[in-house]
Amino acid sequence: MNIMEWITVCRSDDIVESLGVGALVAGRQVAVFKVEGKFYAIDNFDPFSRANVLSRGLVGDLKGELVVASPIYKQHFSLKTGHCLEDESVSVTAYAVRVQGGLVQVALNSSVEQAA
Amino acid sequence: MSSDRKQKQKLVVVGNGMVGHRFVEQLVQADGLNQFDVVVFGEESRPAYDRVHLSSWFTGTAAEELSLVPEGFYEQAGVALILSDKVCRVDRELCEVVSESGRKVSYDKLVLATGSYPFVPPVPGHDRDGCLVYRTIDDLEAIAETARTAKVGAVVGGGLLGLEAAKALKDLGLETHVVEFAPRLMAVQVDEGGGQMLRRKIENLGVTIHTSKNTQLITDGEGAVHQMQFAGGDVLNTDLVLFSAGIRPRDELARDCGLELGERGGIVINDHCLTSDNTIYAIGECALWGGKIFGLVAPGYQMGQAAVDHLLGEQGAGFTGADMSTKLKLMGVDVASVGDAQGRTPGALSYHFIDEEKEVYKSLVVSKNKKKVLGAVLVGDAEEYGSLLQIVLNDIKPPASPAELILPQASGNVPKGLGVAALPETAQICSCFNVSKGELSSAVAGGCQDMASLKEATSVATGCGGCAAMVKQVLDHELEQLGVEVKRDICEHFSYSRQELYSLVRVGEIKSFNDMLEQYGTGKGCDICKPTIGSILASCWNEYVLKNEHAALQDTNDYFLANMQKDGTYSVVPRVPGGEITPEKLIVIGEVARDYNLYTKITGGQRIDLFGVQVHQLPEVWKRLVDAGFETGHAYGKSLRTVKSCVGQTWCRYGVLDSAGMAIRLEERYRGLRSPHKLKMAVSGCTRECAEAQSKDVGVIATEKGWNLYVCGNGGMKPRHADLFATELNDEQLFQTIDRFLMFYLRTADRLQRTSVWLENLEGGLDYLKEVILEDSLGLGDQLEAEMAANVDSYQCEWKTTLDNPEKLKRFRHFVNSDKTDTNVVFVKERKQIRPARAEEKNDQSIIAKTA
Ligand code: SRM
Ligand SMILES: Cc1cc2nc3c(=O)[nH]c(=O)nc-3n(C[C@H](O)[C@H](O)[C@H](O)COP(=O)(O)OP(=O)(O)OC[C@H]3O[C@@H](n4cnc5c(N)ncnc54)[C@H](O)[C@@H]3O)c2cc1C
Ligand code: SF4
Ligand code: FES
Numbered sequence: 001m002n003i004m005e006w007i008t009v010c011r012s013d014d015i016v017e018s019l020g021v022g023a024l025v026a027g028r029q030v031a032v033f034k035v036e037g038k039f040y041a042i043d044n045f046d047p048f049s050r051a052n053v054l055s056r057g058l059v060g061d062l063k064g065e066l067v068v069a070s071p072i073y074k075q076h077f078s079l080k081t082g083h084c085l086e087d088e089s090v091s092v093t094a095y096a097v098r099v100q101g102g103l104v105q106v107a108l109n110s111s112v113e114q115a116a
Numbered sequence: 117m118s119s120d121r122k123q124k125q126k127l128v129v130v131g132n133g134m135v136g137h138r139f140v141e142q143l144v145q146a147d148g149l150n151q152f153d154v155v156v157f158g159e160e161s162r163p164a165y166d167r168v169h170l171s172s173w174f175t176g177t178a179a180e181e182l183s184l185v186p187e188g189f190y191e192q193a194g195v196a197l198i199l200s201d202k203v204c205r206v207d208r209e210l211c212e213v214v215s216e217s218g219r220k221v222s223y224d225k226l227v228l229a230t231g232s233y234p235f236v237p238p239v240p241g242h243d244r245d246g247c248l249v250y251r252t253i254d255d256l257e258a259i260a261e262t263a264r265t266a267k268v269g270a271v272v273g274g275g276l277l278g279l280e281a282a283k284a285l286k287d288l289g290l291e292t293h294v295v296e297f298a299p300r301l302m303a304v305q306v307d308e309g310g311g312q313m314l315r316r317k318i319e320n321l322g323v324t325i326h327t328s329k330n331t332q333l334i335t336d337g338e339g340a341v342h343q344m345q346f347a348g349g350d351v352l353n354t355d356l357v358l359f360s361a362g363i364r365p366r367d368e369l370a371r372d373c374g375l376e377l378g379e380r381g382g383i384v385i386n387d388h389c390l391t392s393d394n395t396i397y398a399i400g401e402c403a404l405w406g407g408k409i410f411g412l413v414a415p416g417y418q419m420g421q422a423a424v425d426h427l428l429g430e431q432g433a434g435f436t437g438a439d440m441s442t443k444l445k446l447m448g449v450d451v452a453s454v455g456d457a458q459g460r461t462p463g464a465l466s467y468h469f470i471d472e473e474k475e476v477y478k479s480l481v482v483s484k485n486k487k488k489v490l491g492a493v494l495v496g497d498a499e500e501y502g503s504l505l506q507i508v509l510n511d512i513k514p515p516a517s518p519a520e521l522i523l524p525q526a527s528g529n530v531p532k533g534l535g536v537a538a539l540p541e542t543a544q545i546c547s548c549f550n551v552s553k554g555e556l557s558s559a560v561a562g563g564c565q566d567m568a569s570l571k572e573a574t575s576v577a578t579g580c581g582g583c584a585a586m587v588k589q590v591l592d593h594e595l596e597q598l599g600v601e602v603k604r605d606i607c608e609h610f611s612y613s614r615q616e617l618y619s620l621v622r623v624g625e626i627k628s629f630n631d632m633l634e635q636y637g638t639g640k641g642c643d644i645c646k647p648t649i650g651s652i653l654a655s656c657w658n659e660y661v662l663k664n665e666h667a668a669l670q671d672t673n674d675y676f677l678a679n680m681q682k683d684g685t686y687s688v689v690p691r692v693p694g695g696e697i698t699p700e701k702l703i704v705i706g707e708v709a710r711d712y713n714l715y716t717k718i719t720g721g722q723r724i725d726l727f728g729v730q731v732h733q734l735p736e737v738w739k740r741l742v743d744a745g746f747e748t749g750h751a752y753g754k755s756l757r758t759v760k761s762c763v764g765q766t767w768c769r770y771g772v773l774d775s776a777g778m779a780i781r782l783e784e785r786y787r788g789l790r791s792p793h794k795l796k797m798a799v800s801g802c803t804r805e806c807a808e809a810q811s812k813d814v815g816v817i818a819t820e821k822g823w824n825l826y827v828c829g830n831g832g833m834k835p836r837h838a839d840l841f842a843t844e845l846n847d848e849q850l851f852q853t854i855d856r857f858l859m860f861y862l863r864t865a866d867r868l869q870r871t872s873v874w875l876e877n878l879e880g881g882l883d884y885l886k887e888v889i890l891e892d893s894l895g896l897g898d899q900l901e902a903e904m905a906a907n908v909d910s911y912q913c914e915w916k917t918t919l920d921n922p923e924k925l926k927r928f929r930h931f932v933n934s935d936k937t938d939t940n941v942v943f944v945k946e947r948k949q950i951r952p953a954r955a956e957e958k959n960d961q962s963i964i965a966k967t968a
Contacts, residue, residue: 022932058646
């Protein structure tokens with residue numbers, strides 16, 4: 001049993017609707033997105049280009065799945081699970097996010113997979 | 117050597133014109149080279165070229181572009197091609213041909229493809245200097261040379277070729293006359309009414325037409341080089357006389373060696389294209405079949421195929437005659453003639469339609485019992501050519517009142533013609549390449565789902581082009597049949613094509629993506645529809661791209677107003693209009709690059725790219741550039757990139773206009789314009805073309821008489837030579853034409869479709885585009901210009917606006933919660949500058965020269 005450790009990243013209005021930001025969370029690069037007022041966090045590292053760029057991708061949905069498109073080679077990653085839609089064998093880590101008192105917080109030690 | 121190997125036969129082809137060359141291609145395709153060693157003789161100095169489009173030479177098409185022979189074709193096929201050597205004798209006893217240079221080549225089979233020559237009436241004086249004909253590229257050179265010192269030109273002959281020749285003289289800037297013996301123009305192809313309408317239209321273009329004129333003497337002129345004297349006493353003074361009074365088969369070789377000829381010439385052939393000697397074939401315009409010479413290229417190609425089939429012992433259809441229907445554009449006037457255009461069939465009935473206002477003439481000929489359409493003439497509007505031709509060729513029954521087939525469609529009426537669905541599979545759609553409806557259907561079923569791929573797979577519509585509209589109809593019909601809903605939806609969120617989205621935005625005055633989504637889309641959008649609609653919104657309203665409701669639509673590059681590189685850093689490209697830059701500005705670029713340790717490179721677009729800028733550095737770097745007077749170069753945008761220039765008249769000894777100045781004006785006019793794909797332009801100061809304008813979306817070349825405008829060129833993955841679009845424009849006309857051209861492209865192109873691909877897929881092609889832009893056939897001109905003016909007026913440098921906007925600058929950091937930078941960005945030195953470290957270099961920390 002893990003105890004969630006919530007780390008504050010920024011204020012909820014520091015992120016513009018339908019965009020992402022990069023955050024340094026206990027030494028780890030995380031991409032945090034705001035879509036229709038809800039927040040999502042996955043790794044900022046794009047396994048295809050091996051660059052820290054996912055926070056700068058375009059957000060949208062494909063067949064109902066919320067995704068970000070990598071700005072370099074355009075693969076899509078699920079914002080909820082981190083899975084890559086184009087290649088089943090690839091995924092990035094997705095993290096739990098919450099908003100407390102107007103602050104966006106990410107729990108690193110509990111990826112969404114484990115939490116689920 | 118090895119005696120059991122079957123000896124190949126020797127095949128000699130005389131003539132390397134359109135048909136002779138096609139014959140060799142057909143032979144190669146049928147694996148005929150396994151059975152024959154082939155030698156081809158050509159009298160002209162060039163390998164086969166496209167005579168059908170000969171006239172385009174006068175409007176800028178180079179001789180090489182007219183070539184029909186792909187580079188290395190004969191060498192690769194192992195066929196000997198001997199040019200500039202005329203065959204002067206055929207020895208049928210020895211089975212040998214002898215050439216002018218003395219070559220002797222023996223043959224087992226001989227193919228005569230010697231074509232025809234222009235008939236010059238034996239009028240006294242016909243051989244004076246400056247009396248010319250129109251058949252070969254050499255003829256064109258002679259015409260252009262004579263025209264240089266001429267003011268007036270007269271064409272003898274008002275037939276199809278005569279009118280083409282007249283167009284050429286007009287393009288050369290001569291006062292042009294057409295002298296015709298018969299009482300009307302194009303007497304062979306069109307009826308009386310059609311001839312009258314044609315005359316009227318051509319006279320409106322400033323060509324003087326003289327009909328019923330019989331030239332009796334050509335002698336010294338008064339105030340001009342020649343004087344043509346006509347029966348009845350009239351005269352015409354002219355500097356150049358161009359004979360275009362019909363063609364005669366080149367049957368001299370056949371005559372000398374005793375082959376059977378027609379009464380009025382032509383080498384008699386049977387259905388296999390065999391002459392009276394069964395080792396000798398004749399094909400193309402030198403051959404006489406069923407008492408007829410076929411003066412068009414498609415029947416010649418069919419003869420070639422028949423000869424190949426027979427030579428290889430294959431069962432083919434043979435040559436069974438050909439339809440002489442034609443559709444042409446003569447001096448911009450559509451003219452078509454189908455079947456029995458003159459109504460010569462006994463008992464035939466005809467219908468005529470004349471619209472004096474629009475200058476359209478149409479006639480339809482049907483059989484006595486009205487069960488069969490026999491022919492038609494269309495002048496001024498030949499849209500129904502394809503369907504009428506098919507109706508005639510396939511004996512399709514006309515409606516009860518046949519006149520409906522040519523009457524203009526009242527709005528709300530059912531579409532006329534009988535539609536491609538009614539055609540049998542065997543219906544020949546393209547006569548140049550003998551492509552049937554059935555072949556098109558299977559190509560479509562096999563995956564060719566647009567015009568470009570159909571053309572590539574079947575060659576359809578790549579000859580005279582007359583069949584293009586029909587092919588498009590078959591394509592759409594077949595796609596529908598296949599249940600491929602002709603789907604042009606850009607993505608799952610919008611079931612609309614880019615064109616449709618564009619007009620929804622324009623017409624509905626929609627200003628944001630969310631409004632579009634609400635009214636016309638589903639879901640939340642994606643990385644296809646967001647940037648597409650973002651770009652359309654920008655094309656239409658030109659608002660600041662990082663404005664809140666637009667920001668999330670932008671690709672990373674557009675959002676950060678810079679180009680992301682493989683390691684997540686950016687490149688920065690300031691605009692350098694026309695490639696002209698002051699030393700002070702060069703120094704600023706140098707200083708910025710030095711201070712931020714950036715990799716510097718001169719781009720292929722005449723400007724300077726600074727690589728390795730990290731996201732947080734972008735605003736600082738741009739602050740310095742903007743302060744020094746630079747603007748964004750939009751290297752990231754689907755928008756105008758660069759307008760390349762040469763130094764032009766100002767410095768260059770050959771320049772005739774200020775190309776650099778014009779390039780700067782163009783770049784300043786169109787900078788920032790968001791479009792379906794990137795746009796590139798160039799301006800050259802003379803025809804030496806140092807700015808490579810003919811490889812650009814918009815290319816401008818200076819001439820002594822003004823600017824020549826080229827459009828739809830492309831470098832890149834599939835290079836395309838630009839097409840000459842308009843000539844001798846002054847500055848204002850140039851801007852006006854480009855304004856319209858660009859806005860029309862913005863309106864109608866697909867997502868990520870460069871102008872080159874757009875034009876290739878545009879129904880009606882270049883001619884249609886010219887009509888819309890130059891003749892304003894859709895009446896859109898003013899609107900397109902106004903739309904462009906709005907864009908020009910609302911231009912802003914996005915970087916300048918962004919620097920003034922602290923809210924926007926917030927996202928320009930790598931971490932929202934820390935000033936640290938990305939430790940994964942690592943550079944090493946190479947050739948005295950930085951470059952991104954490779955993975956193995958990153959692991960080997962010792963060799964890394966990290967930048968601060
Ligand atoms: C920097 C430059 C190469 C250089 O070092 O010289 C360059 C760099 C890129 N080109 Fe280019 N092209 C550059 C001149 C050209 C040229 C030459 C020219 O413009 O005269 C061409 C051929 C001409 C043409 O476009 O017709 C060219 C044809 C392409 C193409 C193929 C386009 C096509 O229609 O086939 C692409 C891919 C695309 O756009 O889809 C491309 C795409 C790219 C991209 C954007 C690829 C990418 O997505 O990362 C490169 C990034 C630019 C950057 O990071 O700044 N680049 N590219 C040149 C920038 C010119 C400038 O000042 O803006
Ligand atoms: C301006 C113009 C416009 C035209 N427009 C159209 C059109 O729109 N549609 C259409 O269907 N047709 C058109 N035509 C007609 C078309 O070009 C001809 O039907 C076609 O070229 C005939 O091909 P061919 O090979 O029989 O003859 P050619 O193309 O004339 O080729 C014959 C070749 O044989 C060479 N030759 C002759 N004798 C010898 C010898 N003894 N030894 C060696 N070589 C020899 C000649 O020099 C020539 O190069 C047009 C023609 C012209 C001139
Ligand atoms: S295109 Fe002509 S004017 Fe321009 S640099 Fe070249 S030669 Fe000189
Ligand atoms: S009919 Fe000439 S290209 Fe098809």
